[in-house]
Amino acid sequence: MISVSNLAKEFGDRTLFADASFQLNPGERYGLVGANGSGKTTLLNILSGEAEATEGAVSLPKSLRLGVLRQDQFLYEDEEVLGVTLMGNPELWRALVQKEALLARAHEHFDADRFSELEETVQRLDGYTAEARAATILEGLGLPAEVHRQPLSTLSGGFKLRVLLAQVLASTPDVLLLDEPTNHLDILSIRWLEKFLQDFAGPVVVISHDHRFLDNVATSILDVDYQTVTLYKGNYTAFLEQKREDRQRREKEIEGRQKEIAHHQKFVDRFKAKASKARQAQSKLRMIEKKADELEELPGSSRRYPKFRFVQRRPSGREVLKITRLKKAFGENEVLHGVDLQVGRGERLVIMGPNGIGKSTLLKIVIGELQADDGEVEWGYETRPGY
DSSP states (O other), rough: EEEEEEEEEEEEEEEEEEEEEEOOTTOOOOEEEEOOTHHHHHHHHHHHTOOOOEEEEEOOOOTTTTOOOOOOGGGGTBBBBHHHHTTTTTTHHHHHHHHHHHHTTTTTTHHHHHHHHHHHHHHOOOOOOOOHHHHHHHHHHTTOOGGTSSSSGSSSSHHHHHHHHHHHTTOSSSSSHHHHHETOOOHHHHHHHHHHHOOOOEEEEEEOOOOOHHHHHHHHEEEEEEEEEEEEEHHHHHHHHHHHHHHHHHHHHHHHHHHHHHHHHHHHHHHOGGGHHHHHHHHHHHHHHHHHHHHOOOOOOSSOOOOOOOOOOOOOEEEEEEEEEEEEETTEEEEEEEEEEEETTTTOOOOOSSTSSHHHHHHHHHHHOOOOOOOOEEOOTOOOOOO
16 A cells, blocks of 8 residues: 555665665554654654655655544644544545535525535545544543533643544554554553554554554554664564564674674685685685675664662661552542552562542652642652652
């Protein structure tokens, strides 16, 4: 469906990638991975037509509809949440708006011909089910029905980005190009998005640092590294193993050639001054030069892995933290309903739940940044929290 040939992108003397060739096929979901600054978003922008490549070409059918996740929620601040979602299909949205305007002025003047044209557009684009479809997607992303008719400006930044994601998903695109779609999504919404993408009929290209999400969604991985883009079949875990094996194989091939060159060099060094062997030594020398020219130096990876560790001042007591009957409400919204919790030394605790359920509130109370309405927080002996 989308063909990429010999694609390259440079910024000044810096090459992000070169000689990148691959094809994006219907029903396939491609995880686009690489280090920060390696060129993932740049590649996505080239695929969407928002950026130009230095070399190469991206070929796609003219009628292809691209669904691209953009971070431009400020364009829609005064629009209803449901309306913003429906704007993902501009032709349908314009037809719906113009149709409503015609009906609103019908008591003054009714343009029957124009109304028929708009009605045909709405039916052709399945407009009568579009609102229900958009509402389902919004709810799947954690936006309940009661906010659908509210202005986008009433939502927090994270929920605004969810609306933009819903806009893309509801636009009935042929291809999805998504840059970090799981940002600001809770676990339930991520699981819903995974199912949506698995059922999507067209190609999907998704940038994500969420390895579990990529394992559940990706059928292939596009890896931006070593100044090129390499396609691997399988999910993220399979990609890691394939990439490691490919690198080891190439390193072993180079090592083998280096050993072969060294072996021939010993012969040359030993016999180059001996008349009976001079011609053979010269022949070996030419062969060494040829093999040395063919020897490929592997480029370094753009990935950098930080190393860090947490150093204890002193070991804590056996009981690290005790929370008793903790309560907290914001107005009439009680988010903590009498929490009881004990944490022992060496335990690792995950606090999880939907957005707005009180996870950060609990941490802030425990650390002393927020006052609880009721209950107690006790830190154990020699416990020094880091937050």
